[in-house]
Amino acid sequence: MGFVLSALLFQPLYPPRFPVSSLASFHSHLHVDVSFSHIMSDFQGPRIAIIGIGKVGAAVAYSIIHKQIASEVLILDLKEDFQDAQVQDLRDSTSFGISPRVRPGTWKECGQCDIIVFTAGTNQKAGESRLALLQRNLGVIRGGFEKMAPFKEDAILVMVTNPVDIMTYFAVKYSGLPASQVFGSGTILDTTRLKDTIAQRAKVAPRAVHAYVVGEHGDSQTIAWSNMAIGGIPVDQVLPLDVDEKHEVAEFVRFKADRLNKVKGETSFGIGAVISSICTSILLDERHVLPLSHYHSDYGMCFSKPAIIGRRGIVKSLDILLDEDEQASLEKSINKLKTVAYATENPEPAIASRL
Numbered sequence: 507m508g509f510v511l512s513a514l515l516f517q518p519l520y521p522p523r524f525p526v527s528s529l530a531s532f533h534s535h536l537h538v539d540v541s542f543s544h545i546m547s548d549f550q551g552p553r554i555a556i557i558g559i560g561k562v563g564a565a566v567a568y569s570i571i572h573k574q575i576a577s578e579v580l581i582l583d584l585k586e587d588f589q590d591a592q593v594q595d596l597r598d599s600t601s602f603g604i605s606p607r608v609r610p611g612t613w614k615e616c617g618q619c620d621i622i623v624f625t626a627g628t629n630q631k632a633g634e635s636r637l638a639l640l641q642r643n644l645g646v647i648r649g650g651f652e653k654m655a656p657f658k659e660d661a662i663l664v665m666v667t668n669p670v671d672i673m674t675y676f677a678v679k680y681s682g683l684p685a686s687q688v689f690g691s692g693t694i695l696d697t698t699r700l701k702d703t704i705a706q707r708a709k710v711a712p713r714a715v716h717a718y719v720v721g722e723h724g725d726s727q728t729i730a731w732s733n734m735a736i737g738g739i740p741v742d743q744v745l746p747l748d749v750d751e752k753h754e755v756a757e758f759v760r761f762k763a764d765r766l767n768k769v770k771g772e773t774s775f776g777i778g779a780v781i782s783s784i785c786t787s788i789l790l791d792e793r794h795v796l797p798l799s800h801y802h803s804d805y806g807m808c809f810s811k812p813a814i815i816g817r818r819g820i821v822k823s824l825d826i827l828l829d830e831d832e833q834a835s836l837e838k839s840i841n842k843l844k845t846v847a848y849a850t851e852n853p854e855p856a857i858a859s860r861l
């Protein structure tokens with residue numbers, strides 16, 4: 507008896523103490539498939555691909571994993587070692603609750619996912635012009651689309667790479683997907699920041715604030731003051747703000763990312779939450795209304811206006827009523843975006859100098 511016990515206790519942990527055949531039957535009894543590749547080939551359920559797993563991609567992945575909306579999350583990055591390390595790190599967070607499988611994906615596999623979130627991009631190098639950066643990022647997205655094409659027929663492509671309106675425009679142009687299935691995060695993050703600062707001033711919850719930032723996700727954005735409400739009541743009745751205060755709010759929202767970037771070098775948690783909320787609205791066919799950057803055929807450009815989204819993408823683009831000044835500011839923003847998009851594809855010095 508003593509001999510049997512010590513033989514069992516002092517066996518090495520690996521190779522296993524049980525014969526392999528009994529281990530297999532033990533697992534089949536528990537309905538656990540020990541073969542990883544079998545799990546993958548047998549896979550059914552919503553799949554989300556994240557292209558680019560840097561700071562933003564990782565925050566998006568983490569938020570999606572813990573919203574428990576997908577069965578599988580595929581990760582792809584140019585830097586393979588870094589990509590694999592990010593996958594392993596993210597997987598370590600998946601043991602608590604219902605979690606998707608997280609694994610590296612090939613370009614072809616990513617193109618077959620239900621949602622493809624594109625965060626890959628490069629940052630401005632020292633001495634590099636904004637136009638040169640735009641052209642490099644255009645190269646990154648076009649290269650990626652060519653390797654993923656043809657996309658799953660009902661795939662939704664969500665652009666995050668900046669400048670997001672321009673990249674969304676090129677995604678509509680080059681992905682081969684219907685325009686309704688391609689959009690960018692647009693001014694959702696700016697709108698979140700706007701709601702938060704108005705909520706703080708009015709001492710209410712941010713979700714009690716109804717507001718939109720429209721136009722460019724960038725310097726030329728416009729706050730739709732004439733549409734803003736708190737608990738359904740026009741903002742001027744609840745929180746009257748004078749011209750200076752409105753200007754202060756607008757500047758706070760416009761430059762929040764710059765301020766954070768100066769101190770921490772990046773912003774990622776906010777956009778992570780924004781993208782996982784967009785993915786939820788798509789997969790649950792929620793018909794949420796969000797200021798997404800999407801294609802407007804009357805302007806031939808992508809910019810943000812509220813839109814209804816569901817499993818098929820943009821269900822309807824909504825015509826928000828703006829006052830004269832707001833409309834003029836939006837038109838200026840659209841013209842700026844059109845100039846930049848044109849110059850990116852036709853880099854003539856005369857146009858480049860106006861960027």
Ligand SMILES: NC(=O)c1ccc[n+]([C@@H]2O[C@H](COP(=O)([O-])OP(=O)(O)OC[C@H]3O[C@@H](n4cnc5c(N)ncnc54)[C@H](O)[C@@H]3O)[C@@H](O)[C@H]2O)c1
Pocket residue numbers: 557558559560561562563582583584585625626627628629646649650665666667668669670691692695723772773774777
């Ligand atoms: N839309 C928004 O509201 C919003 C908010 C924050 C950041 N962003 C943008 O998101 C993008 C990513 O930001 P970040 O901080 O994560 O940058 P990052 O440098 O940390 O990550 C970018 C990743 O993309 C990868 N990559 C580059 N080229 C690639 C290619 N050809 N194929 C596959 N992977 C490639 C890089 O290896 C890197 O890991 C930037 O363009 C940033 O401006 C957008």
